[in-house]
Amino acid sequence: MKQLEAHEMPLDKVFCSDYDFRIPQYQRPYAWGADQAEQLLFDLTEAMDGGSEEPYFLGSIVLVKRPSDSVAQVIDGQQRLTTLTILLAVLRDLTEDPVLRAELDAAVREPGKVSKGLAAKPRLTLRPKDAEFFRLRVQAEGATTALAELAAGELKTDAQKAIRGNAMALSEELSTWTAERRLDLVQMMIVRTFLVVVSTPDLNSAHRIFSVMNSRGLDLKPADIFKSQIIGDIGEGELADAAAAKWEDAEQALGRDDFGDLFLHLRTIYAKERAKAELLKEFPRQVLEPHFLPGKAAQFVDDLLVPYANAYVQMRDSRYEAESGADHVNTWFGRLAQIDNNDWQPSALWALRTHANDPKWLNDFLRALERLSASMFIRRMYTTKRVQRYVELLRDLDAGHGLDSPSLQLTDEERAATRERLEGPVYLDIRTRKYILLRLDQVLADGSGVVYSHPLITVEHVLPQKPGRGSQWSADFTDEERRFWTDRLANLVLLNRYKNAQAQNYDFAEKKSRYFTGKLGVANFALTTQVLQTRDWTPATLRKRQTALMDELSAAWQL
DSSP states (O other), rough: OOSSSEEEEEEESSSSSTTEEEOOOTTTOOOOHHHHHHHHHHHHHHHHHOOOOOOOOEEEEEEEOOTTOOEEEEEEHHHHHHHHHHHHHHHHHOOOOOHHHHHHHHHEEEOOBBBBBBOEEEEEOOHHHHHHHHIIIISSTGGGGGGGGGOOGGGGSSSHHHHHHHHHHHHHTTTTHHHHHHHHHHHHHIIIEOOOOOEOOOHHHHHHHHHHTTTOSSOHHHHHHEEEEEHHHOOOSHHHHHHHHHHHHHHHHHOHHHHHHHHHHHHHHHSOOOOOOHHHHHIIIIEEEEEEEETTTTHHHIIIHHHHHHHHHHHHHOOOSSSSSSSHHHHHHHHHHSSSOOTTHHHHHHHHHHSTHHHHHHHHHHHHHHHHHHHHHHHOOOHHHHHHHHHHHHHHHHHHGGGGGGGSSSSSSHHHHHHHHHOGGGGTTTTTTHHHHHHHHHTTTTTOOOOOOOOEEEEEEOSSSOHHHHHHHHHHHHHHHHHHHTSSGGGGGEEOOOOOTTTTOOHHHHHHHHHHSSTTTOOTOHHHHHHHSSSSSOOOHHHHHHHHHHHHHHHHHHH
């Protein structure tokens, strides 16, 4: 490997004239959303408020760069470098201090120096499709303050939409800060925040480095290290052999990836705080050393690992068993599994471990947990706040609050915000729309625990997005009514087939007979069956249907 270099560098040495970062054309576009951008800001803020002077590491970037040349092709690290640039640009445009503004601008753009023959240019150049937009709308001084006024038609790519969305989200948060607090953040970023910069002049070497750093092979994982510590503490003999056999049975039952996740969940259950460092450091410090090592390693296997591994299997596979009520509990596990994150799992595991013999309690708890999880999912609460809510729930449970845990309930504001999202154009949120429609369909099916086994389920419009000229749709809906209703709950159904562009524009009667019915059938979808039983499809129909569907969801989720 040719001239491999790896250095820990503070951000003021990263965003300087030593590096002219360029995103190669073959790289995927910038894709971080507001969740990730806000998470980055939260992590930096947490480190800043921690009161420590220790360095804060943001991970690594991999570059193709010759020692004698500032040009650096970014092989890994585009998302982080781009978001940091956006954050620096927002901080620059919010400050009224001309000196600080100039310093932050120099971190975003190389000002150029005639004496050194350096031309003015951006520190980071994105892929050709987005480079000009990024230069004019973010990197230029004052540019981020005008992003909110930018017309949607001026955003040519998904990357540009993400850039604007992230800049606006960061600006909205930071504009509520005092100038002094923003300065503290700048100083923390510039002086105490580090990246590990890995560079090589050879492209093939850079890709090999990237592959090794992101390997998903069967290399040692944290669970393997913990096993050596636990079994080693037991010593040799039959007790150690039995513990090792139980460990291996648990890993086999869960599979290697889920077994690794189990330790993340156990850390959360014991520490009752959001992870702040890698599992390899936190799990021994927060779980093993205070409770099991040295001297209680066998207890860790018998009282923690095995019971929680069994609970994980029941939760993951909806295989909880009891003399009565197990079907209700397993239905809630199936519904929770449709959420797009697993942050709810430590709370569910705690419930299974502590109330395995009380299916009535489990049913009531999981109903409330699904309500909380669904609300946060629908409201698109970003990771840090979501995880913190579940951590608070674990603290409440540990304090004995049980089903009355304050953090398990929704506030008036949270219920109102959830209703507002459900009342709006839910089709436009790709992540949540199918979950909402499937959950609603289950409610309409009388809560019978219906299971959807179709290999494909799509969300479809009744009133088309683009009705044909001269169609009955155009006669029944004004343009304003069509814009209002097209993407709302009342106008959506579920189908078990791919979209048919021609069929989507049929008038209502023909659409019912030729698109919403057929040899594949739609009987399993209560939502779609309702539409088949409707005589016409007008604004009045939709108003009535919207109210009825919202009443159903509001009752199910106690909104």
